[in-house]
Amino acid sequence: MFAKAFRVKSNTAIKGSDRRKLRADVTAAFPTLGTDRVSELIPGKEELNVVKLYAHKGDAVTVYMIGSNPILFELEKNLYPTVYTLWSYPDLLPAFTTWPLVLEKLVGGADLMLPGVVVPPTGLPQVQQGDLCAIALVGNRAPVAIGVAAMSTTQMLASGLKGKGFSVLHTYQDHLWKSGDKSSPPAIAPLAVSPTDSNEEKVDPGLHGNLSSLTLEGEEEKRKVHHPEASEDTSSGALSQDSQDSKPLQEQMDELLHQCFLHALKSRVKKADLPLLTSTLLGSHMFSCCPEGQQLDIKKSSYKKLSKFLQHMQQEQIVQVKELSKGVESIVAVDWRHPRKGSTLEGGEVRRIVIDYAKRNSLVDADNRNLVRLDPILCDCVLEKSEQHSVTKLPWDGLLTRCLQNMQPAYQVTFPGQEPILKKGKLSPIDITLAQKAYNKKVTVVRNLETYGLDPCSVAATLQQRCQASTIISPAPGAKDSLQVQIQGNQIHHLGRLLLEEYRLPGKYIQGLEKAPKPGKK
Known part of the structure; x- marks a missing residue:
């Protein structure tokens, strides 16, 4: 409503009788305020002005101002608080949460669509169609907009959070806000969530708005926007035109x-x-x-x-x-254990994809280029549930590290003339250890040979011949379908030459070579 400049018709001081009537109207409109807080909002002696104005669409609006700040406005005999008032009384209205990237669209005159609404762990507030609601940003309970619910909470959930959620009347940074002292929202921490809270309808705590399907309706015209930085040639109902995939x-x-x-x-x-x-x-x-x-x-x-x-x-x-x-x-x-195949990515590819995504969607913080603002997709990828309503930015290294940590590790082993073998998990090195046996005798134990395509039986036979020592092959403890080779004495020197010079394995994949006997010692 105040996305564009308005025209002021008159600005006069309120009379004593009108001040009392305004208090009664506020008490009736917002009964949760109570008498004391109404008197605090509309004091008896402080100067209170009544401003008559016409919004850019011609709506006649009455604004009540104390000092330099508008505190209330009246439209068609209905009273509404401004963001300045809601910053002092953040719990005056049922509050819904959205993402910071959405705010600039709301300021421009857009209504808030349901895909842009974040569902907290306690569920959405229970409202009816036509109820007045506050809109805050993730991580801060201070409202940045007020609007009228376009449907009830039950209808919102039944729709799968699709469609218009709120007709927005007034926002932080619009022209009504600019008529005040232009202060910024205070930092008000989100309410703590108790595990026993809420008998409300249960909602998946991980469910939240996804900017990839965000739709906003402007007051000037109805339009669809998939993302605040989406390219103009991205059309609704079709796959991205940037895709070079030639598949049907x-x-x-x-x-x-x-x-x-x-x-x-x-x-x-x-x-x-x-x-x-x-x-x-x-x-x-x-x-x-x-x-x-x-x-x-x-x-x-x-x-x-x-x-x-x-x-x-x-x-x-x-x-x-x-x-x-x-x-x-x-x-x-x-079946949570059903095998679901996916493509593999190297660490460098992951870094490139994350960096390209952040830059393409203008998520790099304008004030600090070392920080990345988190949209719903990044939140879903890197944040814990307890962080999703408090963490809105991460440094580059933190974002990239979290992305890599949350991915399933895998490794690929390639043998000459064979197809590469891809396995999940971390690549374990060949492990060489010394163990003490009876009568102070030592044995050399080597594990994980199979991972590198080596047959434990062949390795044992070769070592037995070269070291002139007995060998034993047995199941490796704690490793399914894996064998270990045990050689009498400290044979790490011979074992190292076999693995490094003959089998040509890189030294970084062999653990324990430093335990070889020193020259001149038995």
Whole structure:
């Protein structure tokens, strides 16, 4: 409403009788304030002015100002607090949370759409359609906007957090705010969450708005925006035009559908959520797992319907789907250990992808280039649940380190004339140790030979011949299907020559060579 400059018609001091009437109106409009706080908001002796103005669309608005700050405005006989008032009384209205990147769109006259709403661990506040609500940013409870709920909380959740959530009336940094002292929001810490809190409807704590599907409606015209920095040629309902993939659209949509489905099961759906409505899986989880620049449209896939796709996933034994009530299907079981293959990336590739993503989406902090602002996708990738409402920025090294730590480690071993072998987990070196046996005798033990394509039996036979010592082959403790070789005496010198010179293994993959006997000593 105040996204553009307004025209002032009059500015007069309020009369004593009008001041008393205003107090009564505020008490009626906001009963939770109480008499004392109403008297504090509208003091008896401090100068209070009434400003009559016309908004840029012609709406007649009455603004009440104390000192230089507007504290209330009246539109069509309804009273609304300004952000200056809400900073003093942050709990005056039910508050919803959004991302900092969304604020600039709200200031420009946009309404807040539900994909941009962050769902806290305690769930959304319970409101009805038409209720007045405050809008705050992640990590700070100080409201930055007020708006009217376009639907009830129940309807919001039933829609899968899609559609318009709030008609925004006034924001921090708009022209009404500029008519005051132009102060910034105070830092008000989010309320602590108790494990026993909330008898409200349970919502997946990991569910939050995804800027890749964010839609904002402006007051001047209705438009769709996928991201504050999205390129203009990104169209709704289609895959990114930047993609160089020559695959047919249907095949691309099939791959995107599988990707969103598996991502949702891994990062958003928990065992406690089952049974889970299939419509909830799609609306609340799969859509928000869609990558930047792409939009999931099942009708453009080969499956055409979600039910047909889930039938296929049931045949693959990933999920079990049942009709718990007539016409309503739910996922009742998930095979969390089902093998799900993914492409591998080297550390350098991960760094490049993260850096390119941050720069492409203008997430590098303007005031400190060493910091990166976290959008919903990065939050989902690197933050713990307890951090998602308090951490909004990370230094580059912290972001890249967290990304690498949260990825599944893997290694690849290549032998001449064979296909590379890819295995999950960290690459363990060949481990050489000395052990003390009876009568102060030492034995050399070597493990993890199989990882590097070496046969423990062949290594044992070679060492037995060269060292003229007995060898024993036995199962390696704590390692499934792995053998260890034990040679009598300290034979690390011979073992090192065998591994380094004949098998040509890099020294960095051998652990324990420093325990070889010193020259001149037995």
